[in-house]
Amino acid sequence: xxxxxxxxxxxxxxxxxxxxxxxxxxxxxxxxxxxxxxxxxxxxxxxxxxxxxxxxxxxxxxxxxxxxxxxxxxxxxxxxxxxxxxxxxxxxxxxxxxxxxxxxxxxxxxxxxxxxxxxxxxxxxxxxxxxxxxxxxxxxxxxxxxxxxxxxxxxxxxxxxxxxxxxxxxxxxxxxxxxxx
Numbered sequence: 057x058x059x060x061x062x063x064x065x066x067x068x069x070x071x072x073x074x075x076x077x078x079x080x081x082x083x084x085x086x087x088x089x090x091x092x093x094x095x096x097x098x099x100x101x102x103x104x105x106x107x108x109x110x111x112x113x114x115x116x117x118x119x120x121x122x123x124x125x126x127x128x129x130x131x132x133x134x135x136x137x138x139x140x141x142x143x144x145x146x147x148x149x150x151x152x153x154x155x156x157x158x159x160x161x162x163x164x165x166x167x168x169x170x171x172x173x174x175x176x177x178x179x180x181x182x183x184x185x186x187x188x189x190x191x192x193x194x195x196x197x198x199x200x201x202x203x204x205x206x207x208x209x210x211x212x213x214x215x216x217x218x219x220x221x222x223x224x225x226x227x228x229x230x231x232x233x234x235x236x237x
Contacts, residue, residue, distance in 0.1 A: 067134070068111055068196045075107050082214055082236065083119050085110045092206055104206030110137065110189060111196040117189040119236040120215030125182040128202045129166055129175075135194025136167030136174055140234055142185035142224055161227045165191055166199060185215055187234035 071077070077086035086109045093102030110116055122144065131137060142161050167174035180186050190197050201207075217235035221228035 065195060068109060071109055071133075071198055075109075077107070077109055080108070080118075083121055083212070084116060084236065085118050090200075093204075096205060100208055101206030103202065103204035105200060105202045106207075107132070107198065107200050109196065109198050112190045112194060117234055118187055120185050120187040120217070120220060120231065120234050122183055122185045122213050122215070123180075123203070123207070123211050125203060125205060125211075127180045127182075127186075127207075129178050129180065129188075130200040130202065131166035131168065131174075131176045132198045132200060134190075134197040136165050136169075136191040137197040137199055138189050138191040139164045139166060139178065139180070140187045140189075140230060141180065142220060142227065142231075144183040144185065161224055161230075166197075167191070185220060187215070189234065 072086055075088050075090075077088050079085075080087045087106045089104060089106050091103070091105040093104065096102055108118070110118065120140075120142070129137075129139060140161070140163050164178050165174045166176065166178060168176065170176060188199075215231075215235055217232050220235070221231045224231060
C-alpha cells in the first residue's frame with residue numbers, strides 16, 4: 057500500500073511532463089490546450105478542450121472566474137475535485153440579495169464515485185462564477201474542460217473577491233480563499 061501511495065503522489069510530475077502542462081495565467085493550475093476547432097467568422101474556434109492539473113499545494117487552485125458560454129468539466133484521474141459555483145444575476149429590485157439574486161452558491165464534486173454523488177462530467181452554465189480546488193483530503197486531480205464555441209482569453213472574466221463577497225456574504229471566506237488579485 058505504501059508503494060501504491062508513493063506512486064500516486066509522484067504521478068502529478070509525470071503527468072506535467074507527459075502533457076507538457078504549463079501554468080495557466082491568472083486562473084492558476086497547470087494546463088495545455090489539446091484541441092481547438094476551425095475558426096469561426098467571429099475569430100473564435102468552433103470548440104476547444106484543455107487538460108488541467110491541480111494539486112493540494114498552497115495557492116494551487118482555479119481562481120474564481122466566469123465565461124460567457126457553457127463549459128463542460130470532465131474528471132480524468134486522481135482525487136476528487138471540488139467545483140465551487142456562484143450564480144450570476146442581481147436582485148430583482150436592483151439591490152443586493154444575500155444569495156446573489158440568482159440562486160445560491162453550491163459545490164459540485166467531480167470524481168470517480170458517481171454512485172455516491174460525484175460527477176465524471178458536469179456542465180457549468182455560461183455566466184456562472186466558478187472556482188476549483190482539490191477536494192479535502194486529496195493531493196491532486198487531473199481534469200479537462202470543453203467549450204463550444206471555443207475558449208478565448210478575451211472571454212475570461214476574473215472574479216473580484218470584494219465584489220463577490222458583498223453579493224454572497226455567507227460565502228465570503230470561501231470566495232476570498234479561491235480568489236487572486
